[in-house]
Structure formats: structure tokens, C-alpha cells
Amino acid sequence: MGRWAPGLAALLAYRRVDLGPDLRAGLAVAAVAIPVGIAYSELAGFRPEVGLYSCVFPLLAYAVFGSSRQLVLGPDAATCAVIASAVAPLAAGDASAYAALSAQLALLTGLICILARFLRLGVMADFLSKPILVGFLNGIAITIILGQLGKITAIEAHGAHPVRAVLDLALRLGEAHPPTLLVALGAFGLMLAGGRWLPAFPAAVLAMGGCALAVxxxxxxxxxVKTLGIVPAGLPGISAVHLDPDALLGLLPAAGGLALVSFTSMMLTSRSFASKNGYEVDPDKDFAALGAANVVSALTHGFAVSGADSRTAMADAAGGRTHATALFAALAVALVLVFLTAPLRYVPTAALGAVLVMAGLSLVDLSTLRLIWRADRTEAAISILATLGVMGLGATQGILVAVVLALLRFVRLTARPRVEVLGRVAGMPGFHALSRHQSATAPEGLVIFRFNGPLVFFNAGHFRHALLDATRGTPPPSAVILDLLPVTEVDVTGLFALKELAVLLDRRGTRLVGAGRQTEWRNWMTQRGFNPDAFQIYPTLRHAVKGLAEPVSPPAEGPDGADTKAS
Incomplete structure (x- = not known):
């Protein structure tokens, strides 16, 4: 049970001492989840009750299968933006088709997550780097903010692209509906005042409740002034999701991107709170838990969900200790659905727009972007490109931009690892880079070469040119010592590069040897059909320098078995 349902295993060992804190935290989470779920449902293109459905049953699924004690699942701004971007073009304005396609998208996303768990792809939590994820979420946030301006002003925007729609709104500000605009301004005022004077009370609840009372x-x-209208009471039934083969081609890329982004952002949230509270989370188990939550959401008339950082933060701040917090939150939302939907009819859509604008503003992370800029201008440029990709191409294509940027970043880091020539520094043990220590001196007649990365097909050429550049000079060095400790992997192309270098250096009167990873390198060479005795490897750099300082007769063959002096 601990392997497949860690949350259920924890609930079966529940302690009564945790009941009070978990119950209070669950009610606090529900107080945030209800207005946010309604607002995000509007963002995704659904009726408000659908957002509340997505706050009940997915929470229960994660409480059973998830490994985090604090994490709360539910509608998420980025997820809802992707849903609207992926489903709206396929639905072509048909509300029933929109609901069916969104259910298929949630089901596909869930199945991809569950498959990823069996393939042990929890490492994907680290696939999108911090700069790329920050840039993606900044783009989503700006898109959300721009998309709510029409609701706040009651101006029907022309043009699907958010930037074009905003330009159109700017030219038609005179058409704004004054009562709607006043309601939106009142909602902003209530949220700002609540955050200052009632920090413990959910600002979204205050804004929506106050504006509903005014209406x-x-x-x-x-x-x-447009309002939500009648919200059906009661819990949803369970219905099968029929996959439309014609729609799969359009939904699968979005489902894959949704799974990646949802899981990555969810793990950032769960890991941060797990670290704060002194426990570990299991990425593979959480991949399956996210999948189960999305499958359950699809079967209960909801939409795709992800980890909710604001509700998770509320659970932690309110003292939630275990998975039961999510159970109590789901129960509270369910009770609202059954008994308290009548007041929701008066909630104005302008107030929802204001709540979403504030949610978008909370997602914009300029402080982290500034830190990234100070640390690495290239990484900051990648982050900005991710933001522009979302704004220019939309949320769905923005995921593709983020993935491409992540791949390019990986290739850049691994295809051109840092290379260093090492020497001794007086008063410091070991060997150090000549480029970083002006007083460092290389051993006479030797070049100690360090390649900080795997030696594989896409960087073998870089390795070859860098090593040859390091050995240029008159007279040529008697030997080159390759520091093998940073070379974490080698493939056939890398071994052939060594073979060619051994031959070329031998013609110049230079031997090629290695230092470190003796057994590992011998195994690599044996597995790939090379003679393991052809390439001499010393235990350490110190042993190599000491051994090469003494006259040694040249070996009979090189790494490829040819007659050379290299060893």
C-alpha cells in the first residue's frame, strides 16, 4: 500500500492529535478554493460549478495516491489557460463539444502521467529549468491579465490574440459599461483592503462576497452587470469519457505538454513545502497521483488539474499536518455544492475578472527574473523568450517553446563543456586550472587536460579541438594526461575520438594517458570492443605525473590496437 497508495497508508495510521489542525486547515483551504475554482473555471471556459467539481474529487484522489502531506490539487491558472487554448479551436463554439473535449484532454493527461510513473519519468520534474518555468508562468500570467480586461470593462473584444484584443479595447474605452467597471474597481479595493486589514481572511472570498452583496x-x-446566474446544486455523477479518434491528434500534444508543465510546477510546490516540514516526496508516485486526479476529474465532469501553490500555502499556514487536510477541504467544497449554491448567482463576472487579474499579478515573478539576470544573462534571455513564446503563440504552443528552449539549453551545456589545463599552485594540494590561478605552473613537459562533461557523439569534436589546442607549442609536450574523473560517460564516438587523438599525438612525439576511473574506463572499453590494456590509466593525477616524470618505454599499441606509442 505504501508503494502504490502512500496517502492511504498514511491515513490508515492517522492520529487523533492531528484532527483539529487538519480540520481547521481544510476549511481554510476550502475558503480559498471555492472563489478561485469559480474564477479559474471561467478562465478555462466553463460554468462555475465545473470548477467546484474539480476541487472535490481530484483532491480525494491525490489524498489517496500522493506522497506530499501538504499539497493541494485543483484548478490552476496555467492549466486552465492551456485548456482554453487547446480546446476552444477544436470545439468551434459548441458548448457540449467543449465539455467533451476538455474531459478527453483531462483523461489523456492523466493516462500520460500514469504511464510516466511506470516508466519512472519522475526525473521530468527537473526537465524545465527554473528560468524557463519562471518565463513560462510569467507569460501565462500576462496573458491571463490581458484576457480579463474585457470582463472588467464589459467591452466585447475583437480578435482572439490577447495583445490584439487589448489594443482593440484601448481604442474603445469609451464603450466601457460604468456599473461593471465600478464593480471591478470595488473588487480590487476589497482585495487590497482585505490583504492589509484582514490578512488571514481570503481576499477572493471578500471581493466576490462583497460584490455579490452589492449586486x-x-x-x-x-x-x-453580468453575473454567474443560477448555479446547479448537487454533486456530479460519474460518466465514461469517450475518446474521439478525430480529436486525438489535436489533443495529444496538448495533453503531453499539460502533463509536463503541471507535473513540473506541482513538484516545485510539493518539494518546497516538504523541505520546510522535514520530509521527502516521491516524484514517481506523485506523477501517478497527478494522473489519477486528472482521470477522476474527467470522469466526474471536471477538467485537468495541477498542484495549487496558493491553496498549498494556505494549508501549511493554517497548520495542516497530513493528507486529511485535503479530505476536509474536499468535504467543505462538496457541502457548498449541495447546500450553498444559491448565493453564487449574484457573483458578478467583473469580480471574477478582478480576482483573476490579482491571481495573474501574483504569478508574475519579476524578482526571480532579476536574480536570474544578475546570475546569468543568457539564462535570463531564455526566460524572456519563454514569456514571449506564450504571449505570441498562446499557452499550448508556449509549452512547445519551453520544451525546445529546455532542449537547446541542455545541448548547449553538454555539447560545450568547460575545458581546463591544470597545474600546481604553491601551498595548495592537488592540481588547479591555470586560467584561474596566475601562479599555477604546469609540470615540465606535460599537459594535464580536464574535460568537464561526458565524452559522447555531440561533443567529441569539441573535445578533439580543445585537446589539440592545449598541446600546441614548441617543443610539443612529452605526454598529455587526461583527467577522467569529470568524464561521467563515454560512447563509441568518444572512444574513437581518443583513438584518433592517440595516433595524431604519437606522430608529434606525445603520449596520451588517463588518470582516474580505472575500472570504469576498462569496463567501457571492453564492452565496446576496445583493448582495455591499450590505454594506460593511472589511479590519480599525482600518480600519472610521478610515473611520467620517469623514463618509461612506449607501449606497443594505442586504444584501437594499432602500433603506436600512446598508452
């Missing part, structure tokens, strides 16, 4: 008392819905 009810002043009859603003009769003056043209």
Missing part, C-alpha cells in the same frame, strides 16, 4: 442590494444585475 443583490442595488439590483445591479438589472442595470446590465
Amino acid at each position: 443583490f442590494l442595488l439590483g445591479l444585475d438589472l442595470k446590465g
Whole structure:
């Protein structure tokens, strides 16, 4: 049970002492989840009750299968933006087709996550680097903010692209509906005042409740202010999801991207709170838990969900200790669905737009972007490109941009590892880079060469040119010592590069030897059909320098078995 359902195993060992803190935390999470779920449902293109459905059953699924004690799943801004971007073009304005396609998208996302768990792809949590993820979420945040301006002003925007729609709105500000605009400004004011004077009270609840009360008392819905309308009471039934073969081609890329982004952002949240509270989370188990939550959401008329950082932070701040916090939160939302949906009819959509704008502003992370800029301008440029990719191409294609940037970043780091020539520094043990120590001196007649990365097909040429550049000079060095400790992997192309270098250096009167990883390198060479005795490897750099300082007769063959002086 601990292997397949760690949450259930923890719940079966539940302690009564945790009941009070978990119950209080669950109610606090529900207070945040209800308004946010309604707002994000609007963002994804659904009726408000669908957002609440997505706050109940996925929470239960993660509580059973997840490994994090604090993590709360539910509608997420980035996930909802991707859903709307992927499903709207396929649905072509048909509401029933939209619901069916979104259910298929959630099911496919869940199945991909479950498959990834069996393939042990939990390492994908580290695939999107911090700069890329920050850039992606910044792009999503800006897109969300721009997309809510029409709801706040009651101006029907022309043009699907958010930037074009905003330009159109700017030219038509005179058409704004004053009561709707006042409601939105009131919602902003309530959230700002609540954050200052009532920090423990959910600001979104205050804004939506206050604006709903104003609509009810002043009859603003009769003056043209749009509201949610009647919200059906009760819990959803369970229904099978029928996969449409014609839609799979359009949904699969979005489902794969959704699984990657949702899992990556979820693991960032769960790991941070697990570290804070002194326990570990299992990425593979959480991949399956995220998949189970999405499958359950699809079967219960919800949509794709992810880890919710704001609700997780609320659970932790309110003292939640175990998986039971999510159970109590789901129960509270379910009770609202059954008994308290009537007041929701007065919630104005302008207030939802204001809540989403504030949520988008909370996602914009300029402080981290500034830190990235100070640390590495190239990484900051990659982050900005990810943001522009989302804004220019949309959320779905923005995921593709993020993945391509991640791959390019990986290739850049591994295809051109740092190379160093080493020497001795007086008063310091070991060998150190000549480029970093002006007083460092290389052993006479020797070149100690360090290649900080795997020696494989896509960087073998770089390795060859860098080593030959290091050995140029008159007279040529008597030997080159290759520091093998940083070379974590070698493939056939890398071994052939060594073979060619051994022959070329031998013609110049220079031997090629290695230092470190003796057994590992011998095994690599044997497995790939090379003579393991042809390439001499010393235990350490110190042994290599000492051994080469003494006259040694040249060996009979090189790494390829040819007659050379290299060893």
C-alpha cells in the first residue's frame, strides 16, 4: 500500500492529535478554493460549478495516491489557460463539444502521467529549468491579465490574440459599461483592503462576497452587470469519457505538454513545502497521483488539474499536518455544492475578472527574473523568450517553446563543456586550472587536460579541438594526461575520438594517458570492443605525473590496437 497508495497508508495510521489542525486547515483551504475554482473555471471556459467539481474529487484522489502531506490539487491558472487554448479551436463554439473535449484532454493527461510513473519519468520534474518555468508562468500570467480586461470593462473584444484584443479595447474605452467597471474597481479595493486589514481572511472570498452583496442590494444585475446566474446544486455523477479518434491528434500534444508543465510546477510546490516540514516526496508516485486526479476529474465532469501553490500555502499556514487536510477541504467544497449554491448567482463576472487579474499579478515573478539576470544573462534571455513564446503563440504552443528552449539549453551545456589545463599552485594540494590561478605552473613537459562533461557523439569534436589546442607549442609536450574523473560517460564516438587523438599525438612525439576511473574506463572499453590494456590509466593525477616524470618505454599499441606509442 505504501508503494502504490502512500496517502492511504498514511491515513490508515492517522492520529487523533492531528484532527483539529487538519480540520481547521481544510476549511481554510476550502475558503480559498471555492472563489478561485469559480474564477479559474471561467478562465478555462466553463460554468462555475465545473470548477467546484474539480476541487472535490481530484483532491480525494491525490489524498489517496500522493506522497506530499501538504499539497493541494485543483484548478490552476496555467492549466486552465492551456485548456482554453487547446480546446476552444477544436470545439468551434459548441458548448457540449467543449465539455467533451476538455474531459478527453483531462483523461489523456492523466493516462500520460500514469504511464510516466511506470516508466519512472519522475526525473521530468527537473526537465524545465527554473528560468524557463519562471518565463513560462510569467507569460501565462500576462496573458491571463490581458484576457480579463474585457470582463472588467464589459467591452466585447475583437480578435482572439490577447495583445490584439487589448489594443482593440484601448481604442474603445469609451464603450466601457460604468456599473461593471465600478464593480471591478470595488473588487480590487476589497482585495487590497482585505490583504492589509484582514490578512488571514481570503481576499477572493471578500471581493466576490462583497460584490455579490452589492449586486443583490442595488439590483445591479438589472442595470446590465453580468453575473454567474443560477448555479446547479448537487454533486456530479460519474460518466465514461469517450475518446474521439478525430480529436486525438489535436489533443495529444496538448495533453503531453499539460502533463509536463503541471507535473513540473506541482513538484516545485510539493518539494518546497516538504523541505520546510522535514520530509521527502516521491516524484514517481506523485506523477501517478497527478494522473489519477486528472482521470477522476474527467470522469466526474471536471477538467485537468495541477498542484495549487496558493491553496498549498494556505494549508501549511493554517497548520495542516497530513493528507486529511485535503479530505476536509474536499468535504467543505462538496457541502457548498449541495447546500450553498444559491448565493453564487449574484457573483458578478467583473469580480471574477478582478480576482483573476490579482491571481495573474501574483504569478508574475519579476524578482526571480532579476536574480536570474544578475546570475546569468543568457539564462535570463531564455526566460524572456519563454514569456514571449506564450504571449505570441498562446499557452499550448508556449509549452512547445519551453520544451525546445529546455532542449537547446541542455545541448548547449553538454555539447560545450568547460575545458581546463591544470597545474600546481604553491601551498595548495592537488592540481588547479591555470586560467584561474596566475601562479599555477604546469609540470615540465606535460599537459594535464580536464574535460568537464561526458565524452559522447555531440561533443567529441569539441573535445578533439580543445585537446589539440592545449598541446600546441614548441617543443610539443612529452605526454598529455587526461583527467577522467569529470568524464561521467563515454560512447563509441568518444572512444574513437581518443583513438584518433592517440595516433595524431604519437606522430608529434606525445603520449596520451588517463588518470582516474580505472575500472570504469576498462569496463567501457571492453564492452565496446576496445583493448582495455591499450590505454594506460593511472589511479590519480599525482600518480600519472610521478610515473611520467620517469623514463618509461612506449607501449606497443594505442586504444584501437594499432602500433603506436600512446598508452
